[in-house]
Amino acid sequence: MVDRPSGTQRYLKGVTLGEGTYGVVYKALDSQTNRTVAVKKIRLGKYKEGVHVTALREIKLLRELKDPNIIEMIDVYPHKRNLHLVFEFMESDLEAVIRDRNIVLSAADIKSYMQMTLKGLAHCHKKWVLHRDLKPNNLLIASDGQLKLGDFGLARIFGSPDRQFTHQVFARWYRAPELLFGSKQYGAGVDIWAAACIFAELMLRRPFLQGSSDIDQLGKIFAAFGTPRESQWPDMTCLPDYVEFQFCPAPPLRSLFPMATDDALDLLSRMLAFDPRSRITAQQALEHRYFHSEPAATRPELLSRPPSRSEGQPKPSEAPSSGGPIVLSPPNKSRRVMLPPGVVSGDVHSGQLEKGYMTMGETPNEHFGLPMSTDTQMLLRPKLNSTDRSHLKRKLDMDSAFA
Amino acid sequence: MYPLHKEQGRPHCLRFLIKGLGLVDVGRNQPNMVSSSEGAEVFFSREEIDRCSPSRRDGIDVQKETFLRNSYCSFLQTLGMRLQLPQPTIATAMVLCHRFFLRRSHAAYDRFVIATSALFLSAKSEETPRPLNSFVLVSYEMCHRQDLANFHYNMPKDWFEHYKECILEAEQLLLTALDFEISVQHPYSHLIAVFSKNGLLQANLFHVAWKFVNDGLRSSLWLQFRPNHIAAGAAFLAARTLNMDLLASGGFGWWQDFQTTPAILDNVVRQMLELYGS
Structure with a gap:
């Protein structure tokens, strides 16, 4: 075998793209293929427990997942006590697209993004992998407009019936109700729920259900879709952290998404079915008539994209959260942290949802992490201004070392 | 239980350090032992494994290597059980070790480390993570049982x-040697x-077959065959052990579910039986 350059000789280091807790991500040139790549350097010496489990998950799972809508891991190599994961270079991510006010998202564009997301997801689920951390800034966008799922640091193999999973996955706003109720045996439905939240976010151009605590998140969900009845979700009351919510009728979905087509709303409501078993699968969703009706999905290369990250000067605010293919980026995982009681929190959301905010039933406190008083306070709190909001985000961004 | 261990002298951890820390890539240039990075696992023939194992160069013959393989497997089984790890995790560790010693010599690396x-x-x-400290404690204790008791x-x-x-x-050495191919x-x-x-899940046959799989881990079968072939071999041996007539009992259409061929099955079974040979 010819001795080809490998490791540091093969990848010529370029500018730094961002820095996460696990290490630095930099742009590099693959001297073998002349391709731009992103190299994630993971410091090894820093961890008392050897190679970090998120890195192992990514390596193990991305080796098996090869799909146009899943980020490609090109290479892995160790160098000087650092582990280097080489990914294809991704220009942007969906969060940047949603946030960029200069971009108009047409119905066809949204369809295109959803189709690519679901295709990637369908491939994961076919291989029995749960992504467990879908959110707009993990949906990366390549220079040819293709959307690819990134960050498999929380992903897991599923399918063995007795395996217990942690329910502390996903950023809170994208967490399915069964997770919020503490379910430890869940399936592909959790990813579908998150995909549906992203679908809604694409239409609204702001996060759909912005709960400030797990209970608040459930309140937001039930305000939007009504409190589920026993018939809608028979297993609900058996979930570990189940608390009874005051009944609230569902407002018509149309009132939340006035611009959406009937097909879009139908798909959305199927993806947001309360009972995970009746939730549509990724494959079924792709076959839904939404994707076959007019307008046809925009071709990926024609989608408008936010300006590419300026070379050489990574924006500090953007660095960890949307640093392209940065995959290990705890600051964005942080939203899964529960706020300690008493921490300033509030209703970030505006609009119809907060009217429907509900008080909880008479279930004792110990069923969930937050004392009741916190939630009551939230009811009375005025809306947060943007300064408070960034403060809240910082608070949420404190990552607890997850085990 | 660890006779070889004593032969090799006590400070084997140090020995490992000297040879291991230098990260001398002993097996780097092994002929046809290069695993692909394409994700698909590479299988080797029994002949290849026996002939090309890097341990051969250091004068460790097939018999000795079989013995060494057996010794680290029983070590892993005990260690894993003491750490209350599930069987598939232990099994994966065994196969990772097999893969490692297909690429590196036993003479250069301490098998228990x-x-x-x-x-x-x-x-x-x-x-199924466990704290590193527990691994350190239990493993060290198992390796140095007598030392700990007498020469504290x-x-x-x-x-x-x-x-x-x-x-x-x-750990790093393993990852490098295996080219990060850690799924088994x-x-x-x-x-x-x-x-x-x-x-047949409740049948005795199933439990016996399960045991044959566990025992089979001590062979190099995992480097040679896909899991369905090994499963078929174990099921076949289980049926034979229980004196079940495979053909006569009628309901053996399920045999096809393993998707194996008689030649492969024969090969797997023979190698499994070797483990019990006198």
Whole structure:
């Protein structure tokens, strides 16, 4: 075998793209293929427990997942006590697209993004992998407009019936109700729920259900879709952290998404079915008539994209959260942290949802992490201004070392 | 239980350090032992494994290597059980060790340090993590049982930190040697699938077959065959052990569910039986 350059000789280091807790991500040139790549350097010496489990998950799972809508891991190599994961270079991510006010998202564009997301997801689920951390800034966008799922640091193999999973996955706003109720045996439905939240976010151009605590998140969900009845979700009351919510009728979905087509709303409501078993699968969703009706999905290369990250000067605010293919980026995982009681929190959301905010039933406190008083306070709190909001985000961004 | 271990002299951890820390890539240029990075696992023939194992160059013959393989496997089984790890995690560690010693010589690396590290790694990758400190304690205790009891005062002061460093060092070594190919397919799921499909999950046959798979881990079968073939071999041996007439009992259409061929089955079964040979 010819001795080809490998490791540091093969990848010529370029500018730094961002820095996460696990290490630095930099742009590099693959001297073998002349391709731009992103190299994630993971410091090894820093961890008392050897190679970090998120890195192992990514390596193990991305080796098996090869799909146009899943980020490609090109290479892995160790160098000087650092582990280097080489990914294809991704220009942007969906969060940047949603946030960029200069971009108009047409119905066809949204369809295109959803189709690519679901295709990637369908491939994961076919291989029995749960992504467990879908959110707009993990949906990366390549220079040819293709959307690819990134960050498999929380992903897991599923399918063995007795395996217990942690329910502390996903950023809170994208967490399915069964997770919020503490379910430890869940399936592909959790990813579908998150995909549906992203679908809604694409239409609204702001996060759909912005709960400030797990209970608040459930309140937001039930305000939007009504409190589920026993018939809608028979297993609900058996979930570990189940608390009874005051009944609230569902407002018509149309009132939340006035611009959406009937097909879009139908798909959305199927993806947001309360009972995970009746939730549509990724494959079924792709076959839904939404994707076959007019307008046809925009071709990926024609989608408008936010300006590419300026070379050489990574924006500090953007660095960890949307640093392209940065995959290990705890600051964005942080939203899964529960706020300690008493921490300033509030209703970030505006609009119809907060009217429907509900008080909880008479279930004792110990069923969930937050004392009741916190939630009551939230009811009375005025809306947060943007300064408070960034403060809240910082608070949420404190990552607890997850085990 | 660890006779070889004594032969090799006590400070094997140190020995490992000297040879291991230098990260001398002993097996780097092994002919036709290069694993592909394409994700698909590469299988080797028995002949290749026996002939090309890097241990051969250091004068370790096939018989000796079989013995060494057996010794690190029983070490792993005990270590894994003491750490209350599930069987698939232990099994993965064993296969990682097999893969490692297909690429590196037994003479250059201490198998117990490598084994401890492989279990540490597989515990993480199989999502059943245990604290590194427990690995260090239990493994060291197993390796130095007598030393700990009799010469406690004689132990180097920083043995704990030292041994821990060894294991972390070995983890990187393992990953490099295996080219990060750390996922292992096991026959367990095939056994369960086929047996449950045919309503035999409760039968004694299933338990015996399961045991044959566990024992089979001590061979190099995992480097040679896909998991369904190994599962078929185990099921066949189980049926034979229980004196079940495979053809006469009629309901053996399920045999096809393993998707194996008689030639492969024969090969697997023969190699499994070798483990019990006198």
